[in-house]
Amino acid sequence: MKLPELKIGDLTARVPIIQGGMGIGISLHKLAGNVAAQGGIGILSTAQIGFQEENFRRAPVKTNLKAIQTQLDKARAIAKEGILGFNVMVACFRYDDVVKHCVEAGADVIISGAGLPMNLPELVGNAKTKIAPIVSSVKATKIILRNWAKKYNRTADFIVIEGPEGGGHLGFKANQIEEAILGMDDEIIQIIAHVKEYEEKFNISIPVIFAGGVWNRSDIAHYLSLGCSGVQMATRFIGTVECDAPDDFKDRFIQANENDIHLTTSPVGLPGRAIDNKFTEIIKNGLADYKAQDAPKTPLIPIASCLNCLQTKLCDRKTIPYCISEALLNSVEHNTDMGLLFSGTNGYRINEITTVKAIFDELTASF
Ligand SMILES: Cc1cc2nc3c(=O)[nH]c(=O)nc-3n(C[C@H](O)[C@H](O)[C@H](O)COP(=O)(O)O)c2cc1C
Incomplete structure (x- = not known):
């Protein structure tokens, strides 16, 4: 066929x-x-x-x-x-x-x-x-x-x-x-x-x-x-x-096994699926504390500069848990430990x- x-x-x-x-x-x-x-x-x-x-x-x-x-x-x-x-x-x-x-x-x-x-x-x-x-x-x-x-x-x-x-x-x-x-x-x-x-x-x-x-x-x-x-x-x-x-991003997929891919929380409020690394660990461990903070909250990972990726109503850089652009840029700029490595459930394949x-x-x- x-x-x-x-x-x-x-x-x-x-x-x-x-x-x-x-x-x-x-x-x-x-x-x-x-x-x-x-x-x-x-x-x-x-x-x-x-x-x-x-x-x-x-x-x-x-x-x-x-x-x-x-x-x-x-x-x-x-x-x-x-x-x-x-x-x-x-x-x-x-x-x-x-x-x-x-x-x-x-x-x-x-x-x-x-x-x-x-x-x-x-x-x-x-x-x-x-x-x-x-x-x-x-x-x-x-x-x-x-x-x-x-x-x-x-x-x-x-x-x-x-x-x-x-x-x-x-x-x-x-x-x-x-x-x-x-x-x-x-x-x-x-x-x-x-x-x-x-x-x-x-x-x-x-x-x-x-x-x-x-x-x-x-x-x-x-x-x-x-x-x-x-x-x-x-x-x-x-x-x-x-x-x-880059190759170091692709290497993370070659190294990953089925148990290394999980849901994580994106600052936009939606779940995202990614390969586990130091970054997802920080988010996982810090999120409960972040949520428990009284308003105004402070970011889990400090944000150096805003790259204007999201509509302003969706992101307040003073309070958002982390910057989604910086996390994604890290993953393609040779800082894969601190990058958000998005992957489908099949990434380990x-x-x-x-x-x-x-x-x-x-x-x-x-x-
Ligand atoms: C690394 C990565 C980045 C993605 N970025 C976007 C994106 O910027 N916008 C979007 O609508 N979907 C994005 N997606 C979703 C894909 O376009 C696609 O619909 C989905 O991953 C398909 O499932 P699969 O990866 O299992 O084939 C991304 C997926 C991956 C794996």
């Missing part, structure tokens, strides 16, 4: 695999470009996308906005005919500007989560860029699609469902994860049924993509059998030469560094 193509409007990906956006600095032009060159969809993370540029620390916001174009152009040079786009988190600082820059840069797709992307259609306007919200429940799907239809008379070009086994921030409370894992297949079926109503209403096809814990061909076959049109995979691509993260092509060859082999 051959994997089907993934059609999103007038775009056709030869392989129904989207590489999930990974910030900070894990999925930039090299990874996204190489995934797109193999026939999948390559996604660059916009989270502090300009962190390697000279002016980043002095002018992070401006530098990031500029780097959107630079990074996309470099990815296009790798995959001339490929499908490329961005992951933009709703919680990020100046979300509207970031989305608009992605559209102007020529993104084929924008995938947006970490919040409900209520005004995404307005920001993209009539541009050719295809848009997808990230959802974790039928409830969130209903809210977004109802709102987009009512306010903009349009719907999603595709939907990404993020389950509880992925890496990075999760759309579930920590105490709901076990239950969510058991109920995810049912939730997917319900989401697909709900999306069908909008396919009929707008007379278009809205592919539904599943993300979170997808590793091999039988995982892909499973989600296709539930009615998904493709999958989004992130963690598996960390174990490639093309992944934009990376045992060697391979290539994007080898992964695609394995996943697309006919059988």
Whole structure:
């Protein structure tokens, strides 16, 4: 059996695999470009996308906005005919500007989560860029699609469902994860049924993509059998030469075993999944004391300077437990002990560094 193509409007990906956006600095032009060159969809993370540029620390916001174009152009040079786009988190600082820059840069797709992307259609306007919200429940799907239809008379070009086994921030409370894992297949079926109503209403096809814990061909076959049109995979691509993260970041995955991956608490209030290290230990041990502090609280890890990553209403740098940007930057700037090493549940299955092509060859082999 051959994997089907993934059609999103007038775009056709030869392989129904989207590489999930990974910030900070894990999925930039090299990874996204190489995934797109193999026939999948390559996604660059916009989270502090300009962190390697000279002016980043002095002018992070401006530098990031500029780097959107630079990074996309470099990815296009790798995959001339490929499908490329961005992951933009709703919680990020100046979300509207970031989305608009992605559209102007020529993104084929924008995938947006970490919040409900209520005004995404307005920001993209009539541009050719295809848009997808990230959802974790039928409830969130209903809210977004109802709102987009009512306010903009349009719907999603595709939907990404993020389950509880992925890496990075999760759309579930920590105490709901076990239950969510058991109920995810049912939730997917319900989401697909709900999306069908909008396919009929707008007379278009809205592919539904599943993300979170997808590793091999039988995982892909499973989600296709539930009615998904493709999958989004992130963690598996960390174990490639093309992944934009440095080798010491990738080594942490090679060294990790199954018992080294746990939920941790992000300052944004959402749980995140990461590889255990000195940093997660400090957070785990200090959080009870932090929570017990009377207001105003003081950070667990002092914050040197603000890099304007989150919307101001989501982060008060004087009281937030730690700076999410500094933690993620540490992990890609050779301070992996003090870095937040986001990983899906499968992170320990990376045992060697391979290539994007080898992964695609394995996943697309006919059988
Ligand atoms: C290191 C890492 C960083 C991530 N960063 C982001 C991000 O910036 N924005 C986002 O929406 N999702 C992020 N994710 C989630 C992925 O895009 C993806 O949906 C999820 O990890 C898929 O599950 P998998 O890793 O098991 O394949 C991240 C995941 C990882 C592992």
